[in-house]
Amino acid sequence: xxxxxxxxxxxxKRRITYLAVLAVALCVFIVVxxxxxLTGLVIDFRQKNHSFAGDCVVGTESLVGFAYYEDxxxxxxxxxxxEGISPVIKSYALVNPVGTERNIDVEIMGIDPVKHSRATGFxxxxxxxxxxxxxxxxxxYDANLLGCVIGIDLALRRDSEGxxxxxxxxxxxxxxxxxxxxxAKGALAKGGAGLVNTKTFYYSDNSESGLARVDGSMVYxxxxxxQLLCGMTGPVKRVNAIHIKFKPNVRLEAGCEKVxxxxxxxxxxxxxxxxxYLLEKVTVQxxxxxxxxxxxxxxxxxxxxxxxxxxVGITTVFIVLVVFYMIISHKSKDIGILKSIGVSNxxxxxxxxGFAFLVGLLxxxxxxxxxxxxxxxxxxxxxxxxxxxxxxxxxxTIYAIGDIPNQVDAKVLAVIIVxxxxxCLVGALVPSWQAxxxxxxxxxxxxxx
Amino acid sequence: xxxxxxxxxxxxxxxxxxAEGVYKSYRMGATEVKVLKGVDLTVKSGEFVAIVGASGxxxxxxxxxxxxxxxxxxxxxxxxxxDLSRFSGGELNRFRNKKVGFVFQFYHLLDELSVxxxxxxxxxxxxxxxxxxxxxxxxxxRARELLVQxxxxxxxxxxxxxxxxxxxxxxxxxxxxxNEPRLLLVDEPTGNLDSATGNGILDVFEELNRAGQxxxxxxxxERIAQRAGRIITxxxxxxxx
Numbered sequence: 001x002x003x004x005x006x007x008x009x010x011x012x013k014r015r016i017t018y019l020a021v022l023a024v025a026l027c028v029f030i031v032v033x034x035x036x037x038l039t040g041l042v043i044d045f046r047q048k049n050h051s052f053a054g055d056c057v058v059g060t061e062s063l064v065g066f067a068y069y070e071d072x073x074x075x076x077x078x079x080x081x082x083e084g085i086s087p088v089i090k091s092y093a094l095v096n097p098v099g100t101e102r103n104i105d106v107e108i109m110g111i112d113p114v115k116h117s118r119a120t121g122f123x124x125x126x127x128x129x130x131x132x133x134x135x136x137x138x139x140x141y142d143a144n145l146l147g148c149v150i151g152i153d154l155a156l157r158r159d160s161e162g163x164x165x166x167x168x169x170x171x172x173x174x175x176x177x178x179x180x181x182x183x184a185k186g187a188l189a190k191g192g193a194g195l196v197n198t199k200t201f202y203y204s205d206n207s208e209s210g211l212a213r214v215d216g217s218m219v220y221x222x223x224x225x226x227q228l229l230c231g232m233t234g235p236v237k238r239v240n241a242i243h244i245k246f247k248p249n250v251r252l253e254a255g256c257e258k259v260x261x262x263x264x265x266x267x268x269x270x271x272x273x274x275x276x277y278l279l280e281k282v283t284v285q286x287x288x289x290x291x292x293x294x295x296x297x298x299x300x301x302x303x304x305x306x307x308x309x310x311x312v313g314i315t316t317v318f319i320v321l322v323v324f325y326m327i328i329s330h331k332s333k334d335i336g337i338l339k340s341i342g343v344s345n346x347x348x349x350x351x352x353x354g355f356a357f358l359v360g361l362l363x364x365x366x367x368x369x370x371x372x373x374x375x376x377x378x379x380x381x382x383x384x385x386x387x388x389x390x391x392x393x394x395x396x397t398i399y400a401i402g403d404i405p406n407q408v409d410a411k412v413l414a415v416i417i418v419x420x421x422x423x424c425l426v427g428a429l430v431p432s433w434q435a436x437x438x439x440x441x442x443x444x445x446x447x448x449x
Numbered sequence: 450x451x452x453x454x455x456x457x458x459x460x461x462x463x464x465x466x467x468a469e470g471v472y473k474s475y476r477m478g479a480t481e482v483k484v485l486k487g488v489d490l491t492v493k494s495g496e497f498v499a500i501v502g503a504s505g506x507x508x509x510x511x512x513x514x515x516x517x518x519x520x521x522x523x524x525x526x527x528x529x530x531x532d533l534s535r536f537s538g539g540e541l542n543r544f545r546n547k548k549v550g551f552v553f554q555f556y557h558l559l560d561e562l563s564v565x566x567x568x569x570x571x572x573x574x575x576x577x578x579x580x581x582x583x584x585x586x587x588x589x590x591r592a593r594e595l596l597v598q599x600x601x602x603x604x605x606x607x608x609x610x611x612x613x614x615x616x617x618x619x620x621x622x623x624x625x626x627x628n629e630p631r632l633l634l635v636d637e638p639t640g641n642l643d644s645a646t647g648n649g650i651l652d653v654f655e656e657l658n659r660a661g662q663x664x665x666x667x668x669x670x671e672r673i674a675q676r677a678g679r680i681i682t683x684x685x686x687x688x689x690x
Contacts, residue, residue, distance in 0.1 A: 001573050001576065001577075001578045001581035001582075002570060002573040002574050004578070005562070005566070005573075006559070006561060006562075009561035009562065010561060013560075013561050333557065334559055336557070337557045337558075337559060338574070339518070339545070340516075340518055340545060340551050340553075340557075341545060341546055341551075341570060341571045341574055341624070342542040342543060342544075342545040342546025342547070342571065342574055342575065343542065343574055344538065344539070344542045345538075347574075439518075439519065440513075440518045440519075441510075441513045441518050441519045444518070444553060444557060
């Protein structure tokens with residue numbers, strides 16, 4: 001009991017203790033804020049990538065694509081674990097806004113908007129046709145024209161508050177889109193001077209996926225027209241990928257395993273077909289794997305931040321160690337007194353460890369509360385800073401984020417609190433151990449031998 | 450004085466403490482300072498023994514060795530017939546907690562605790578949390594009675610720094626008596642007090658001794674030593690016959 005009483009009194013009555021509490025609180029505050037924001041960004045980024053890709057992608061990196069996709073889609077269509085499937089053509093193209101000399105290199109994605117919205121979150125990324133995805137490629141100004149959906153950052157520039165200056169409807173604009181059609185062997189489909197296929201599309205909508213690279217380079221076109229442009233029609237049609245969405249109760253790994261199994265059987269079945277060689281390079285990937293190149297960069301940043309906060313943790317340990325050295329050096333007389341009335345070395349260690357625990361608990365409590373309060377108001381604070389000083393944490397004209405994520409994760413908080421207390425205990429361990437080793441006579445009667 | 454003392458005191462003829470051939474030296478830089486050079490000493494139960502000697506004669510070192518705060522380089526110290534060097538760590542802690550009470554020249558009270566808490570601290574130290582709650586009322590009551598007997602009944606809730614030197618020393622005596630120890634080891638109890646206050650403290654020890662408390666007191670002052678029943682003089686690390 002005396003350990004609890006003394007640890008609490010040391011905490012309350014020693015001003016130097018407030019320094020230790022403050023050091024812990026500051027470290028916890030920083031870690032809570034940065035981890036929450038960073039974790040929020042990573043979760044948001046992963047969700048957007050998931051939404052963009054669907055659950056699973058059967059596809060190839062090759063621009064030639066693969067054949068017999070319709071047969072495989074029929075197989076998938078009958079499966080109870082599949083919610084939606086969408087064949088996709090992917091290629092690169094040059095876009096020339098008609099009437100200008102400008103040419104912009106873009107990625108094109110040929111999709112059936114209804115099917116693609118069932119398999120991915122495409123429908124939710126549209127601005128004008130969100131409620132009727134089937135009309136995504138019907139320009140509002142003339143439904144008979146062939147429409148295209150443009151990645152938002154290709155079409156509009158965000159203002160400083162991160163908003164796009166949408167009009168009441170898409171501006172009438174014709175885009176001549178040119179790309180190289182390829183044969184099934186990968187050769188250019190057209191010889192002579194007219195190597196490229198060009199077709200004019202009309203701006204019908206924008207897609208805002210929240211993924212900077214996609215929104216800044218992607219133009220979505222009607223599936224059949226893209227297939228024509230890319231030379232993927234003919235007796236054996238080809239696509240680059242099939243995006244699949246699983247039923248809600250299907251685990252991602254389980255769904256992907258089933259698709260892989262189906263694909264392997266399908267490939268064997270088609271082994272004797274003329275373009276069977278195109279199936280060899282086709283892979284079945286879950287969305288995380290499919291978007292790994294993009295997510296990995298973000299996760300690497302998160303790992304780096306975790307390492308940095310590991311260093312912050314070490315700093316906390318060092319600060320606590322220094323403060324505890326100071327406190328315990330002031331308390332050497334008390335240690336002598338306690339030992340003279342029968343307190344053991346172990347109890348001296350546990351007394352100061354209890355003190356460290358209280359410092360850690362109070363410091364992390366203060367830090368978590370301050371962090372939570374700050375996060376609660378972080379967007380308001382950023383708005384205020386922007387209005388007053390023109391300062392933005394993330395320049396919204398560059399970064400594809402809206403509000404700064406501020407959803408505090410209870411698990412993250414628990415880990416931070418436990419880590420802070422552990423850091424305090426580690427910091428207090430060495431001085432406590434040294435204090436326990438002190439002989440009472442050394443501290444009580446140094447002047448008289 | 451019945452509250453100050455416990456009930457299980459040994460008869461007057463029993464040896465409570467025995468030291469034989471106690472040697473102790475310290476290193477001070479490159480030189481070795483021999484403080485005790487073969488001290489033999491016996492203390493009977495109920496005795497009031499004063500150890501006198503000049504500063505540096507080793508009297509405080511001897512007192513610490515007798516109370517197991519320090520260990521001798523050579524020689525035997527026995528308490529109640531048991532060699533202290535054979536005590537385990539736990540036994541030594543229990544010995545310091547229950548069998549002896551220390552009163553130091555500089556009082557050595559814990560500033561964070563109140564006067565009352567300082568007095569019942571030895572009981573608190575010897576109990577678990579549950580054990581403490583079970584005996585808390587008794588401990589508080591005994592501590593208050595000790596403080597009343599020591600003339601500090603009104604100071605129970607004060608902090609040590611709010612008390613005078615004499616009052617602090619009385620608190621230290623109260624703490625030393627809390628667990629009813631068989632032996633009280635007192636180190637220069639009046640060294641930090643004016644003579645009137647010091648006499649008051651010595652009166653307390655005399656009264657305790659009259660009630661049967663065994664006391665070993667260290668002092669450099671012959672006049673103070675006269676208040677004890679027996680005087681042992683320590684000269685150059687040895688008992689002077």
